[in-house]
């Protein structure tokens with residue numbers, strides 16, 4: 001029987017779902033049909049911070065629970081940290097490059113942009129870290145799909161925009177990136193670049209089949225980053241960053257940061273641990289950040 005994959009209609013969502021659909025067809029031998037779901041986040045032009053965590057996700061989850069679709073693909077970083085009743089993340093496929101990317105005019109890199117340059121980004125996490133560089137940039141709030149954002153540079157409205165590299169890559173547009181930003185300068189959002197393949201927990205056979213797409217070291221990295229985020233009780237729009245890397249000797253190296261939006265205050269720390277203790281690594285790093293005053297830094301963001 002054909003599997004119904006629920007997806008948002010944006011170019012990025014369709015690209016991500018298309019990649020997963022092909023992998024599922026290959027792994028299961030079953031046909032996958034895309035079912036487009038319109039979310040309130042697609043209908044509104046308000047800033048994501050105002051729309052709230054999970055605005056792109058809840059419509060897909062409702063469709064899963066209503067059995068209108070069999071599985072869904074989410075950008076993992078858009079998922080709320082609370083688990084969804086009756087649903088399971090059956091697979092976390094191999095992650096794309098997690099870094100943020102700069103798309104600037106005239107092929108410029110971040111440090112080549114002049115003081116006063118107008119850089120578009122809506123995320124407080126990015127705004128805070130760019131402000132902390134004290135390069136005199138003007139951060140301009142933007143939202144919209146990848147194409148809309150990049151077109152603001154092409155049109156000359158902005159000098160540059162900052163986006164997740166993964167989204168640009170999945171759309172086949174990496175040639176437009178002028179710099180992939182070092183996590184030392186701009187630490188990505190927890191789970192950035194990773195996908196979540198979700199189905200009903202009761203669909204044991206489907207969950208087992210989808211597990212063929214799971215990438216264990218990506219799952220460990222994402223688990224550590226999300227445990228960090230959850231323990232800091234922050235949503236996806238909060239200025240919390242986290243990036244876990246799995247080393248050759250199967251150790252997790254997790255970096256985390258919390259920032260005040262104006263960039264005046266920041267705490268950055270790291271933690272390590274074994275692959276099987278991914279959640280513990282995230283929780284320990286959160287405890288260390290909180291002990292250093294993370295709540296005060298984040299509190300001044302409210």
Ligand SMILES: NCc1[nH]cc(CCC(=O)O)c1CC(=O)O
Pocket residue numbers: 075076077078162163164166167191192193194195
């Ligand atoms: N918050 C929106 C969002 N959710 C996932 C991605 C990109 C792809 C990814 O991180 O997997 C983006 C766009 C962006 O941050 O530039």
